Amino acid sequence: MSDSTTRPGTPPLLQLADVACDIAGNRIVEQVSFSLAPGELACLLGPSGCGKTTLLRAVAGFQALAHGSIALRGREVANVRGGDAPERRGVGFVFQDLALFPHLRVDANVGFGLDTLARGDRAARIDQTLALLGLDGLQRRFPHELSGGQQQRVALARSLAPQPDLLLLDEPFSSLDAHLRVNLRTELREVLKRLGIAALLVTHDQDEAFGFADTLGVMHAGRLLQWGTGFDVYHRPATAFVAKFVGEGRLLRARVLDASRIDTAVGAILTPDAMQAAPGSEAHLLLRPDDVRPANGDGFETTVVAASFRGAETFYTLRLHNGEEIAALFPSHLRYAVGQTVHARLDLQHVVVFAD
Numbered sequence: 001m002s003d004s005t006t007r008p009g010t011p012p013l014l015q016l017a018d019v020a021c022d023i024a025g026n027r028i029v030e031q032v033s034f035s036l037a038p039g040e041l042a043c044l045l046g047p048s049g050c051g052k053t054t055l056l057r058a059v060a061g062f063q064a065l066a067h068g069s070i071a072l073r074g075r076e077v078a079n080v081r082g083g084d085a086p087e088r089r090g091v092g093f094v095f096q097d098l099a100l101f102p103h104l105r106v107d108a109n110v111g112f113g114l115d116t117l118a119r120g121d122r123a124a125r126i127d128q129t130l131a132l133l134g135l136d137g138l139q140r141r142f143p144h145e146l147s148g149g150q151q152q153r154v155a156l157a158r159s160l161a162p163q164p165d166l167l168l169l170d171e172p173f174s175s176l177d178a179h180l181r182v183n184l185r186t187e188l189r190e191v192l193k194r195l196g197i198a199a200l201l202v203t204h205d206q207d208e209a210f211g212f213a214d215t216l217g218v219m220h221a222g223r224l225l226q227w228g229t230g231f232d233v234y235h236r237p238a239t240a241f242v243a244k245f246v247g248e249g250r251l252l253r254a255r256v257l258d259a260s261r262i263d264t265a266v267g268a269i270l271t272p273d274a275m276q277a278a279p280g281s282e283a284h285l286l287l288r289p290d291d292v293r294p295a296n297g298d299g300f301e302t303t304v305v306a307a308s309f310r311g312a313e314t315f316y317t318l319r320l321h322n323g324e325e326i327a328a329l330f331p332s333h334l335r336y337a338v339g340q341t342v343h344a345r346l347d348l349q350h351v352v353v354f355a356d
């Protein structure tokens with residue numbers, strides 16, 4: 001797995017080496033290795049139950065390792081024999097159940113981890129952090145006097161106030177409506193970038209992952225399948241699972257013709273990398289909706305199976321002559337009815353083929 005974040009000479013901020021975790025005798029996380037550079041924002045993305053939270057808890061120090069090791073700032077903090085307690089790791093965290101102290105006002109909640117600061121510095125830090133998150137003037141409120149979005153901001157402020165160099169976030173926006181979610185993740189990204197704080201955020205929402213992170217880690221069944229930029233994960237998915245899970249797309253059946261060509265229901269396709277698979281063997285070609293364009297009479301014939309208007313674009317499901325279906329995103333001024341014949345062509349910027 002590529003590890004583009006480590007610069008020679010400087011240890012990564014966080015490094016996981018071949019980490020495995022067991023819960024109740026079951027292997028929940030397996031063979032996970034990646035590293036995070038100072039200030040880097042990363043997301044762990046994957047379906048429910050794939051082990052994202054367990055991995056985050058292992059980094060925080062709430063989950064023991066069954067194998068491998070975790071290092072922070074070049075120093076090992078956990079291995080199979082045990083590890084540093086969470087409070088000794090110097091990382092901030094915001095978990096799903098954000099759990100503000102209900103009996104403490106906002107300023108006391110945010111100042112909770114600031115015992116080592118002098119009184120005046122502590123008050124200044126609380127005010128600065130609240131201002132950063134747009135919470136000016138709410139210092140004296142109790143949590144129950146705040147909206148859900150404000151409570152979420154206070155929880156973020158509390159974790160940011162000690163100025164950790166790494167923040168761990170488990171679905172921190174899950175209780176917010178779609179609009180607040182986008183606003184808060186955009187603001188949080190800006191704040192973290194401004195302060196140079198790295199973050200590892202767990203989500204099963206790919207828009208959130210694309211919008212927040214520099215680097216995405218896609219997990220499935222306890223394993224990290226790919227660790228890379230959003231662009232790479234989308235356009236150069238490492239496995240068929242990543243291709244299907246991230247973005248909309250279909251895998252079209254293909255047959256290897258020779259080292260540089262495959263045959264599909266829409267004709268022969270040139271592959272950029274030499275095909276390792278033997279001629280005649282089965283493979284699959286990834287087609288994203290943005291790989292399919294309308295064509296004027298040329299191209300291949302399809303039948304519209306479903307159309308979903310999305311404003312600027314319409315998302316179509318198109319059936320090919322052999323019954324296979326592909327997805328297409330066309331400008332919405334082109335209107336095709338279900339059952340209509342539509343000519344389409346491929347405009348493949350990245351040809352992704354998975355050998356079976």
Ligand SMILES: Nc1ncnc2c1ncn2[C@@H]1O[C@H](COP(=O)(O)OP(=O)(O)OP(=O)(O)O)[C@@H](O)[C@H]1O
Binds near residue numbers: 023024028047048054
């Ligand atoms: N305390 C526990 N006891 C038993 N099984 C557990 C426990 N905690 C987690 N698991 C199991 O471990 C697996 C991974 O859980 P985890 O919470 O890490 O997944 P996740 O990817 O974060 O899921 P989600 O997106 O739904 O939060 C699941 O199958 C879950 O049922």
